Amino acid sequence: MKFENRVAIVSGAASGMGLLSSQQFAENGAGVVLTDVNEEAVTEAAARICDAGGEAVGVKVDVRCYEEIEAAVELAVERYGSVDILLNCAGGASSRVCGHSEPFHEIPIEVIDWGLDVNLKGAVYFCRAVLGHMIRQERGVVINMGSVEGITGSRCLDYGAAKSAMIGLTKSVALYGAPHGIRSCCVSPGPVLTRPEMANMKTRLGRAAEPEEVTNLILYLCSDEAAFITGANYMIDGGRSIGGPE
Numbered sequence: 001m002k003f004e005n006r007v008a009i010v011s012g013a014a015s016g017m018g019l020l021s022s023q024q025f026a027e028n029g030a031g032v033v034l035t036d037v038n039e040e041a042v043t044e045a046a047a048r049i050c051d052a053g054g055e056a057v058g059v060k061v062d063v064r065c066y067e068e069i070e071a072a073v074e075l076a077v078e079r080y081g082s083v084d085i086l087l088n089c090a091g092g093a094s095s096r097v098c099g100h101s102e103p104f105h106e107i108p109i110e111v112i113d114w115g116l117d118v119n120l121k122g123a124v125y126f127c128r129a130v131l132g133h134m135i136r137q138e139r140g141v142v143i144n145m146g147s148v149e150g151i152t153g154s155r156c157l158d159y160g161a162a163k164s165a166m167i168g169l170t171k172s173v174a175l176y177g178a179p180h181g182i183r184s185c186c187v188s189p190g191p192v193l194t195r196p197e198m199a200n201m202k203t204r205l206g207r208a209a210e211p212e213e214v215t216n217l218i219l220y221l222c223s224d225e226a227a228f229i230t231g232a233n234y235m236i237d238g239g240r241s242i243g244g245p246e
Contacts, residue, residue: 190209
């Protein structure tokens with residue numbers, strides 16, 4: 001039970017890698033606070049974890065709202081006594097999520113705002129909310145979900161910019177937290193089979209990742225086995241970012 005007596009908060013936890021990570025944290029002994037803007041889905045996800053013998057609670061959180069983030073963190077502390085792990089998983093390409101296919105210079109500014117707020121500001125807000133608790137505990141791990149497109153660039157400009165900035169956020173949290181036993185890492189996946197269309201994205205290994213291949217890395221970085229790792233960005237992209245001739 002790698003995470004027994006540990007408490008994890010996960011954003012974007014109602015689906016995809018946020019949900020899978022939450023399930024794996026619980027299976028390994030952690031109490032998990034699942035947060036997502038979709039209240040029905042996140043409460044159902046937490047209930048399924050509890051039905052399977054885990055410890056979890058689901059909370060509606062729009063990561064654009066600091067007050068909702070702060071309330072979820074306080075709930076974690078009141079219910080479980082600590083905040084040991086933060087996984088910033090909420091996000092997505094604004095053009096896809098908001099249903100816009102225009103060229104970037106024609107996309108409504110509110111769509112771009114959504115992309116920057118959800119993919120970057122939400123992670124910054126969550127870090128702001130948990131770091132005081134982690135400093136008092138003298139321990140903690142923050143994992144930020146990046147993307148291969150934070151390295152290669154993206155046709156969704158705000159997404160590429162936000163995911164690149166997640167690496168800078170990770171390094172900054174690592175510097176800020178190191179004197180207090182707090183580590184921070186960034187995980188930057190390439191295509192992952194959380195959506196069928198991901199199978200069509202090219203990688204050097206000729207396939208997209210299974211979700212477990214990414215979440216297993218996340219769990220390792222959160223564990224005591226990775227106690228000397230901080231400030232690093234981990235590419236898990238099947239070689240998509242290598243470049244070079246086809």
